[in-house]
Amino acid sequence: MIGADEEGDFSLRISPVTLEDDATYQCQVxxxxxxxxxxxxxxxxxxxxxxxxxxxxxxxxTAGVPLTLTCSSSGGKPAPEIQWLDGTGAVLHDGVQHTEELMSDEKRVNAHATLTFIPTRHHHARTLTCLTHNPALNTPLAAKVHLNVEYPPEVQLQFSPGK
Known part of the structure; x- marks a missing residue:
């Protein structure tokens, strides 16, 4: 407690603040x-x-075979919000499933965002980004994945008559 009788004001200062300080407080005289x-x-x-x-x-x-990418972020309070971004920075919504699990302290949360899609040859060498947002962060945290897609070759035959 900080304050003085002369001022008639008493306050509670918590320093440093820890997760255990997350509670309801009341002053009693x-x-x-x-x-x-x-x-x-x-x-x-x-x-x-x-x-x-x-x-x-x-x-x-492999092109044409469903691919699942899971982005996980642990220990946030409140639960971290996870987004998947394509190579242009656009947010992906289709094929994304979010799950959360409460940690043993019953205050922090592990969060997961699973992206499932069918890759094509156009996904090869692309980069997808996973962003984690939380009010305790000034800027989002990121993880990137570089896609390596195997795809069959395209064959084109051209011929000239008479040769």
């Missing part, structure tokens, strides 16, 4: 002759940045 006086409750919400995202995937994809 009591004397031996009067019932205690209580302030309104004050809720302290502690934000925790998540770990940098990681992407799991097969190192080589």
């Amino acid at each position: 009591s004397s031996s002759t009067e019932p205690p006086l209580r302030s309104h409750e004050a809720r302290l919400t502690v934000f925790v940045p998540p770990q940098a995202p990681t992407v799991t995937h097969d190192p080589v994809a």
Whole structure:
């Protein structure tokens, strides 16, 4: 507690703030002759940045065969928001499934965004980006995956009559 009798003001200072400080607080003043006086409750919400995202995937994809990429970010409070971006920076929505799981401390969350799509030859050598957002972060965290797609060759035959 900080403050002084002369000022008639007392405050609670929490330093450093930890995840365990995430709680509801109330000030109570009591004397031996009067019932205690209580302030309104004050809720302290502690934000925790998540770990940098990681992407799991097969190192080589085959054109025409579904490919699943999973981006995971652990330990954020609140749960990290995960987005998949294509090579141009556009947000991908189709084929994305989000899941979350509460960690054992029951405050932090592990988040996953699974992207499933059917790669084509045009996906070869492209880069996809996974972005993790959370209020405790000033800028999103990113993980990139470089696609290596095997695809059959295209064969074109040309002939000239008489040769």
